[in-house]
Structure formats: structure tokens, C-alpha cells
Amino acid sequence: MFCNMQLYPVTSSYGMPVYFSLERAAAPYFGIKVYGVHMNGYIEKHGEKSLWIGKRSDVKQTYPGMLDHLVAGGLPYGISCKENVIKECEEEAGIPRSMSTNATSVGAVSYMDINGFRYKRDVLFCYDLRLPLDFVPNNEDGEVDSFRLIPVPHAANIIRRTDFFKSNCNLVIIDFLFRHGYINPDCNGYLKLLTSLRSGDCS
Amino acid sequence: MFCNMQLYPVTSSYGMPVYFSLERAAAPYFGIKVYGVHMNGYIEKHGEKSLWIGKRSDVKQTYPGMLDHLVAGGLPYGISCKENVIKECEEEAGIPRSMSTNATSVGAVSYMDINGFRYKRDVLFCYDLRLPLDFVPNNEDGEVDSFRLIPVPHAANIIRRTDFFKSNCNLVIIDFLFRHGYINPDCNGYLKLLTSLRSGDCS
Numbered sequence: 001m002f003c004n005m006q007l008y009p010v011t012s013s014y015g016m017p018v019y020f021s022l023e024r025a026a027a028p029y030f031g032i033k034v035y036g037v038h039m040n041g042y043i044e045k046h047g048e049k050s051l052w053i054g055k056r057s058d059v060k061q062t063y064p065g066m067l068d069h070l071v072a073g074g075l076p077y078g079i080s081c082k083e084n085v086i087k088e089c090e091e092e093a094g095i096p097r098s099m100s101t102n103a104t105s106v107g108a109v110s111y112m113d114i115n116g117f118r119y120k121r122d123v124l125f126c127y128d129l130r131l132p133l134d135f136v137p138n139n140e141d142g143e144v145d146s147f148r149l150i151p152v153p154h155a156a157n158i159i160r161r162t163d164f165f166k167s168n169c170n171l172v173i174i175d176f177l178f179r180h181g182y183i184n185p186d187c188n189g190y191l192k193l194l195t196s197l198r199s200g201d202c203s
Numbered sequence: 204m205f206c207n208m209q210l211y212p213v214t215s216s217y218g219m220p221v222y223f224s225l226e227r228a229a230a231p232y233f234g235i236k237v238y239g240v241h242m243n244g245y246i247e248k249h250g251e252k253s254l255w256i257g258k259r260s261d262v263k264q265t266y267p268g269m270l271d272h273l274v275a276g277g278l279p280y281g282i283s284c285k286e287n288v289i290k291e292c293e294e295e296a297g298i299p300r301s302m303s304t305n306a307t308s309v310g311a312v313s314y315m316d317i318n319g320f321r322y323k324r325d326v327l328f329c330y331d332l333r334l335p336l337d338f339v340p341n342n343e344d345g346e347v348d349s350f351r352l353i354p355v356p357h358a359a360n361i362i363r364r365t366d367f368f369k370s371n372c373n374l375v376i377i378d379f380l381f382r383h384g385y386i387n388p389d390c391n392g393y394l395k396l397l398t399s400l401r402s403g404d405c406s
Contacts, residue, residue: 013394014388014393014394015391015392015393080388080389081387081388081389082387082388082389104383104384105381105384105386105387105388106381106382106383106384107381107382107397108388108393108394108397123394125388178308178309178310179309179310179382180307180309181307181308181309183308184284184285184308185217185283185284185285185308185311185328186283186284186285188218189218190217190218190311191216191217191311191326191405191406192406194310194311194405195401195405195406198398198401202394202397202398203394203395203398
């Protein structure tokens with residue numbers, strides 16, 4: 001369980017002094033708030049957008065076989081969000097720094113989730129990266145089984161009708177749907193869904 | 204004061220049954236929540252974005268002479284957000300329907316403000332519209348004195364250092380700064396500012 005040692009800083013809120021560090025896998029057992037970066041990688045062709053979606057390896061310890069963002073990762077100690085995005089872009093999808101520096105920060109979502117003895121309290125910094133049409137991602141750390149390009153309305157339907165996505169990815173994609181006009185104020189429940197994207201302690 | 208009769212629906216939350224309607228100017232005296240649409244009209248040239256900013260007429264009853272969005276307006280009874288944006292685009296900036304249908308809903312902000320006997324509780328639906336480089340807005344209802352194209356970092360500085368903007372416009376432009384990467388997680392106070400954009404009852 002602790003084979004991938006990765007130390008997470010424990011703070012009262014983001015950017016505040018660090019009390020101590022803790023192995024990532026242990027954080028939810030103590031209800032420690034952790035931070036991550038999630039990136040929507042997309043293309044736009046004739047005004048239609050599609051998202052690059054990863055399928056996690058079937059032998060990954062957490063959420064095996066589930067659908068995932070093109071690039072996502074926890075924010076370990078001593079690295080900025082932007083540098084972490086660039087690093088994860090390289091490792092998870094073979095996106096060179098020359099492209100990944102164009103990743104744009106677009107906001108954050110937060111949630112909490114109680115599951116057995118685990119109390120997850122996560123804040124995810126969201127990024128968008130528009131990729132060239134001919135770019136094909138290539139996983140370099142063995143954590144992703146395959147990538148597929150999925151039209152945004154199709155990805156929205158997978159979220160609505162299935163549990164295929166790793167659950168926190170749903171939030172970041174729904175945030176994308178809001179910012180890109182796929183969910184609009186004339187949809188039923190618009191403000192309720194919008195505010196629920198920061199229903200955890202977003203600090 | 205009541206020369207511009209405009210009836211606002213009174214509801215418990217957006218999209219719910221309407222209890223009764225009320226003249227717009229009276230709403231804050233009763234603490235009634237009202238809804239509006241605000242549109243960031245912008246251009247992009249060599250990767251640099253600029254916002255079209257209006258200066259309100261010096262003889263306008265409310266906030267005379269202050270800086271304002273290219274297009275903004277309250278949401279009266281019986282019209283959808285998108286139709287209201289299209290209508291206001293035409294009246295306030297001379298943007299034809301062929302362009303304004305491309306306005307994209309991108310979220311909402313909420314705030315409350317107590318000022319004398321007035322208790323404002325507003326929810327603003329935010330829109331972005333990327334305009335052609337050669338488009339020049341033209342006010343058709345006499346409410347705007349002039350328009351100016353302002354580079355986004357310059358607009359951000361006006362918000363930071365002055366009180367020139369009509370105050371609720373600040374929120375919608377700050378939301379734009381978040382979504383377009385002008386404010387990023389490595390800025391001090393990122394999450395606090397982000398969450399404050401929905402500090403009113405956003406329902």
C-alpha cells in the first residue's frame with residue numbers, strides 16, 4: 001500500500017505554513033486535506049470540442065480500469081501547481097514542455113467523500129490545455145492503459161449515465177462543461193450543480 | 204426613480220415558481236434576490252486578450268460615469284438568459300444576433316451588498332463573447348458614453364487599484380481572470396478570492 005512513497009504537506013489552507021508531511025495514502029485516514037492538479041486536454045475541430053480521456057491500468061492500485069483525465073496528479077511537497085502540471089504532462093501523456101507550458105489555470109473544485117475509514121477532503125486545481133489536432137498522447141509511467149478522444153457531449157453523457165469515470169474527474173469535467181457553455185442557465189438545476197462543485201472546504 | 208418600469212420575478216431560487224413580480228428599483232429595499240446577465244466582450248490578437256469596456260453615461264441614474272461591461276442587464280420576467288443576452292447585445296452595443304448567438308455561458312457569480320436601506324442580493328450569469336478584431340460597439344439606448352478596448356492585464360490593474368468600475372462588474376471580470384489563466388494558483392490568496400466570487404446566496 002505504501003510502495004509509492006509521496007509526501008504531502010499538511011497545512012491549514014493552501015500556501016500557509018506546513019505543520020508536517022505525511023505519506024499520500026495515509027492522508028484520508030486522518031481527514032487531511034490534500035491538493036491536486038487535473039488537466040482537461042482537448043482539441044477543437046470545426047467548432048466542436050473533444051476531450052482526451054485516459055483509461056487507468058487494470059493493475060493500478062487505486063480505481064483500476066476507470067476513466068480518467070488526460071493528466072492529473074496529487075500536489076506533493078515543494079513544487080508549484082504549474083511545474084507539477086508540466087511534470088505530469090510529460091510522465092502521464094508524453095506532452096512536451098513546449099506544449100504543456102500553454103496549460104491554462106481555470107479555477108478549482110473541492111469535495112469531500114467518506115468511504116469506510118477514509119475521509120477525503122480534496123481541492124483540485126483545474127487546467128485546460130488545447131492540443132494540436134495531430135497530437136497523440138503516450139503514457140510513459142505505465143499507469144494508463146489507453147487514451148481515447150471523446151466528443152464533449154459524449155463525455156457528458158458518460159458522466160450522466162454511468163460510473164465509469166474516477167469520481168473526482170466528474171467534477172473537473174462538469175466544471176469544463178460550465179465554462180465552455182455545454183451547461184447553460186436555461187438548464188434545470190444550473191446554480192445548484194454549479195455551487196456543488198466547491199462543496200468541500202475550498203481553502 | 205421608477206421611470207424605467209421593469210418587473211422582476213420574485214422566487215425562492217432561480218427557475219422556481221414565481222410568487223409575484225416587483226419593480227426592479229424596489230427589489231433591494233425588500234432584500235429580494237434578483238438575477239442578471241453580464242457579458243465579457245473581448246478580442247484576441249497574437250495570443251493577447253483585450254476587453255471591450257463601456258463608460259456609463261454621466262446622466263444615468265445609477266452609477267453615472269463608471270466603467271461597465273460591454274453588455275449587462277437585469278433578467279426581467281419571462282425571458283431566458285440567452286435571449287436576454289442577445290437583446291442587450293443589440294441595445295447596448297449594437298452587436299447583431301449573428302454574432303451574439305455565439306456568446307457562451309461560463310458560470311455565475313453572486314454577492315450581497317448592504318448600502319443604506321438597500322440590501323442587494325444578486326446572482327449574475329456570466330457570458331463570454333469573443334468578437335472579431337474589426338468590430339466596434341455602438342450604443343443604441345443612450346446609456347453608454349463611450350467604449351474602449353483595454354488589454355486584460357490593464358483592466359485587472361484598474362480593478363486592483365481603483366474604484367472606477369461599477370462594483371459588481373469587478374466580480375465578473377475577476378471570474379474572467381480566473382478562467383483565462385490571468386490569476387493562477389501560485390498567486391497569494393487564490394482560493395480565497397475564487398470562493399468569494401460566490402459569497403452571496405447563489406441559488
